[in-house]
Amino acid sequence: MKPAPFNLLRPKSVDEALALLQSHGDEAKVLAGGQSLVPLMNFRLAQPHNLIDLNGVEGLDPIRLDDQTLAVGAMVRQRDVERSPAIAERLPILREAIEQVGHPAIRNRGTVGGSLVHADPSAELPLLAVALDAIFHLRSAQASRSVAAKDFYQGYLLTDIAPEELLVATDFHMPPVDCGWCCTEIARRHGDFAIVAVAVLLGCGRDRRIDFARVAVGGVGPSPLRMTAAEQALVGERPGAELFRGAGDAAAQAVNPPADIHASSSYRRHLTGVLVRRALATAESRIKGRA
Numbered sequence: 001m002k003p004a005p006f007n008l009l010r011p012k013s014v015d016e017a018l019a020l021l022q023s024h025g026d027e028a029k030v031l032a033g034g035q036s037l038v039p040l041m042n043f044r045l046a047q048p049h050n051l052i053d054l055n056g057v058e059g060l061d062p063i064r065l066d067d068q069t070l071a072v073g074a075m076v077r078q079r080d081v082e083r084s085p086a087i088a089e090r091l092p093i094l095r096e097a098i099e100q101v102g103h104p105a106i107r108n109r110g111t112v113g114g115s116l117v118h119a120d121p122s123a124e125l126p127l128l129a130v131a132l133d134a135i136f137h138l139r140s141a142q143a144s145r146s147v148a149a150k151d152f153y154q155g156y157l158l159t160d161i162a163p164e165e166l167l168v169a170t171d172f173h174m175p176p177v178d179c180g181w182c183c184t185e186i187a188r189r190h191g192d193f194a195i196v197a198v199a200v201l202l203g204c205g206r207d208r209r210i211d212f213a214r215v216a217v218g219g220v221g222p223s224p225l226r227m228t229a230a231e232q233a234l235v236g237e238r239p240g241a242e243l244f245r246g247a248g249d250a251a252a253q254a255v256n257p258p259a260d261i262h263a264s265s266s267y268r269r270h271l272t273g274v275l276v277r278r279a280l281a282t283a284e285s286r287i288k289g290r291a
């Protein structure tokens, strides 16, 4: 199918884009990489009268990395994050996550901001945002505000962003330098959305006990979830197969996944336990400085 007719608006600056959003409100949608929005328009599930194209807007594509934060402009292409040597060095879990997003052609166009705002419950970038306590920087013509990832995701494809607001950048908090990581998932075919996806970060102190643990799961609810019971079970303990099995069990017990044509609820719960256990073992093997 072809999309319903629409006006294409091409602002050159953030201020111009925000003025357009304010004047058109619910009648407008912003276009980033188009990898989610355009299929929705082609199926006429979205029929915006005005499409505000962000591709000519300046200032939305910086990547800044320091010891504390990776700041990514909303229009940074997923492929640019995937190919950044600095990100591969300092935040390799982000590259591992993005490599599992669709196919290269999709990642060439798809943006970090578009994926974060689209908020598919199985998507890798929202999962990483929740795992890394990301902060979303939003602007409207009137005001700026920042929202934590845990508050941003509110339901299925539902976020705390108003029709007149734009995501301008996202700050991902950097985990400890030495920590191990793993982002893994099960999908029916390579490039499909995950049935269940898991992101794990694990750090150990000098006493070889876990002092940093992040466990997040996607595809088991309307939004990605932090597995706090699993994290609590890990911290203070020595890494090992039994501990990881227990953390996986804790995560599986904490979720109440939906059933759909791709998988039953019980299969998703089972995958949660298995993937958390495997991801923890992989993360442990990647902790720097371990003999």
Ligand SMILES: Cc1cc2nc3c(=O)[nH]c(=O)nc-3n(C[C@H](O)[C@H](O)[C@H](O)COP(=O)(O)OP(=O)(O)OC[C@H]3O[C@@H](n4cnc5c(N)ncnc54)[C@H](O)[C@@H]3O)c2cc1C
Pocket (backbone or CB within 6 Å): 029, 030, 031, 032, 033, 034, 035, 036, 037, 038, 039, 074, 075, 100, 101, 102, 103, 106, 109, 110, 111, 112, 113, 114, 115, 117, 118, 120, 122, 123, 124, 125, 161, 165, 166, 167, 168, 191, 192, 193, 194
């Ligand atoms: C075949 C296929 C397979 C895919 N597989 C995966 C996958 O495995 N994992 C995965 O995560 N994704 C997958 N995707 C989706 C892909 O990652 C999209 O790129 C992403 O979801 C949306 O990013 P975009 O830049 O294309 O945004 P768009 O499609 O342009 O926009 C998406 C939504 O976000 C809004 N939006 C975009 N930018 C902003 C902004 N700065 N401020 C406010 N609102 C904004 C738009 O208005 C729209 O509602 C797949 C897509 C396809 C076509």
